[in-house]
Amino acid sequence: MxxxxxxxxxxxxxxxxxxxxxxxxxxxxxxxxxxxxxVQMRAHYPRAIPENRNKLAEELRKADAVVLTYACDDPVTLDRLSTFWLPELRRLEVKVPVIVVGCKLDLRDDQQPVSLEQVMSPIMQQFREIETCIECSALNLIQVPEVFYYAQKAVLHPTGPLFDQETQTLKPRCVRALKRIFILCDHDRDGALSDAELNDFQVKCFNAPLQPSEIVGVKRVVQEKLPEGVNSRGLTLTGFLFLHALFIEKGRLETTWTVLRKFGYNNDLKLRDDLLPVPIKRNPDQSVELTNEAVEFLRGIFCLFDIDGDAALRSLELDDLFSTAPESPWGEAPYKDAAPKTALDGLSLDGFLSLWALMTLLDPARSLANLIYIGYTGDPASAIRVTRKRRIDRKKQQSERNAFQCFIFGPKNAGKSAILHSFIGRPFSEIYTSTTNECFAVNVIDPLGGSKKTLVLREIPEGGVRNLLSNKESLAACDIAVFVYDSSDESSWKRATELLVDVASHGEASGFEVPCLIVAAKDDLDPYPTAIQDSTRVSHDMGIEAPIPVSMKLGDYNSIYRRIVTAAEHPHLSIPETEAGRNRKHYHQLVNRSLMFVSVGAAVALVGLAAYRVYASRKNTST
Structure with missing residues (x-):
């Protein structure tokens, strides 16, 4: 002090x-x-001065539960909970259950009885993190064991993930988990748990069968409160969810948690890590794809949830499909609006499979997890395959991949976004909006004389190129790079060629060289005066194709998407060569040639030495 x-x-x-x-x-x-x-800090908590606040926060982060106490005979101590300690826990972002304990119950004035519920209800309304309130007396050993029981229960069977106290309903993620469990237990897929299925469920979760009278009693309780919870085939999903809400309301959280944990759920209501596939090991220039087995499963799922039979999944049908996952995986970027939609804003089968291919390419673990959530019961290893290295593809002059990732580079207002929008069927817009974040578009391409391929277009904003190339392995995931420029603007062309040289140089230096194409966008406008000479010179110097003219405004795509896939399928072609790269290659050739001459010279010298020794030996023998 x-x-x-x-x-x-x-x-x-x-x-x-x-x-x-x-x-x-x-x-x-x-x-x-x-x-x-x-002064206030020392009044509330003498040791909570600045030099100890970090220690306090550190200890609280280690806690599984927090017990806050007040004195039953001193109302001021109760006020301090809501004015200092509970706000302080929020400020420190302590995300664990809180147990409020009224101590010194033996000292409270019995002449003025106070209802614990009446006292704590306003505080619990304000601070939802409070799990339980209880009073005790350490002197008289009244309800002391219960304090620790409720603290332990709050950790093992927390209310927060399952139940919304304000609305008195199951939380969405809890509903999703229980729905998946219901479907897994509905072996005959008739939408209800029969008596036999209910009994199997009971044995699996609690290691004890249900007596026939108990099954009748359960269904009677549900039917009295919720008639649609039971039908002629058994307990419906609505009834199943109602039962768990009833257990929680009556304080029997351990029942619901036992069920959830038996089916592999953790406290976040996601499947435990040991039930999900281990991280997939692969080299930077290898990608991950779904196998034919997984694709066929997804085709079946698509048909199953296409309730109206219009060959498309609309929003409600897609929500229903993912209703057994913790959340829909495609609600946000990069998946949202990345695939083509039908005229009625539905997702076609190709669009559906394209999004799965995109998710598998970008986040294989998430893709596999969601396959399991929606009902894939096969070995996870049978659902995916790791492609061979792109370096091997170049040597074999053929790629065996089914999904290609194309990086789209170019200066601002060159027409990059228009190429992505056209790829997934969006109408052309005259309004220019600068792209600040990476965007994705994915669709299925049917190349001439080959099987269908999935093409992923990834737009790289001009401002993000430097950051991208700061990573040595940034081009390892790229199967082909496309450089877009405004064919009517000379400065756009110059900037596109600068980006081409930067990317080509990075590929040469890192060993992750990629095929490149140049796209002359806005072909409906007049080209700048020296466009043909400039493009011919650059394409000739770098050893790649001349720019491909396109006009997204007129719908003249010039088979650009098919040409991208064709170039990606033959990764040994269309690889640009910079002057620095040529010099480096020439230097290595000279070094190799010199080493060869040295090796030949050394070999000749060794042969000569050996011959001389033989000659000398024979001469000595004859002498």
Missing amino acids: KEWETKVRARLSTILEKRNVMIIKIELETLATELQWR
Whole structure:
């Protein structure tokens, strides 16, 4: 304390030395506020001074539950919970259950009975993190064991993930998990749990069968409260969910948690890591794809959830499909609006499979997890395959991949976004909007004389190119790069060629060289004067195709998407060569040639030495 007082005196002396009265006033007021805060902190919690606050926060982060106490005979201590401690826990972002305990129950005035529910209800309404409230007396050993029981229960069987106290309903993620469990237990897929299925469920979760009278009793309770919870085939999903809500309302959270944990769910209501596939090992230039077995499963799922039979999944049908996953995986970027939609804003089969291919390419673990959530029961290893290295593809002059990722580079207002929008069937827009974040578009391409391929277009904003190329392996995931420029703007062409050289140089230096194409966008406009000469010179110097003219506005795509896939299928072609790359290659050739000459010379010398030794040996023998 003396050290802190010394600091205050020194600070006060510094303030008073200043000549500006207004500055002195402001700094004195600031110091007074800090002193007042410190006094309050010491009143609430003597050790919660600044030098110990970090230690307090560190210890609280280790906690599985927090027990806050107040004195039953001192109302001021109860006020401090809501005015200091509970807000402080929120400020420190402590995300664990809180148990509020009224101590010294033996000292409370019995002449003025107080209802615990009446006292705590307003506080619990304000602070939903409070799991339980209880009173006890350590002196008389009243309800002391119960304090620790409820603290332990709050950790093992928390209410928060399952139930919304305000609406008195199951939380969405809890409903999704229980729905998946219901479907897994509905072996005959008739939408209800028969008596036999209910009994199997009971044995699996609680290791004890249900007696016929108990099954009748369960269904009677549900039917009395919720008639649609039971039908002629058994307990419906609605009834199943109602039962669990009833268990929770009656404080029997352990029942629902036992069911969830038996089916592999953790406290976040996601499947435990040990039930999901291990991280997929692969080299930077290898990608992950769904196998034919997984694709056939997804085709079946698509047909199953296409309730109206219009060959498309609309929003409600797609929500229903993912209703057994913790959340829909395609609600946000990069998946949202990345695939083509039908005229009625539905997702076609090709669009559906394209999004799965995109998710498998970008996040294989998430893709596999969602396959399991929606009902894939096969070995996860049978659902995916790791492609061979792109370096091997180049050597074999053929790629065996089914999904290609294309990076789209280009300056601002070159027409990159228009190419992505046209790819997934969006109408052309005259309104220009600058792209600041990476965007994706994915669709199925049917190349001439080959099987269908999935093409992923990934737009790289001009401002993000430097950051992308700062990573040595950034081009490892790229199967082909496309450079777009405005064919009517010479400055756009120059910037596109600069980007081409940057990317080609990065590929040569990192060993992850990629095929490249140049696209002359806005072909409906007049080209700038020297466009043909410039494009011919650059394409000739770098050894790649001449720019491909397109006009998204007129719908003249010039088979650009098919040409991208064809170039990606033959990764040894269309690889640009920079001057630095040629010099490097020439240098290596000279070194190799020199080494060859040295090796030949050394070999000749060795042969000559051996011949001389033989000659000398024979001469000595004859002598």
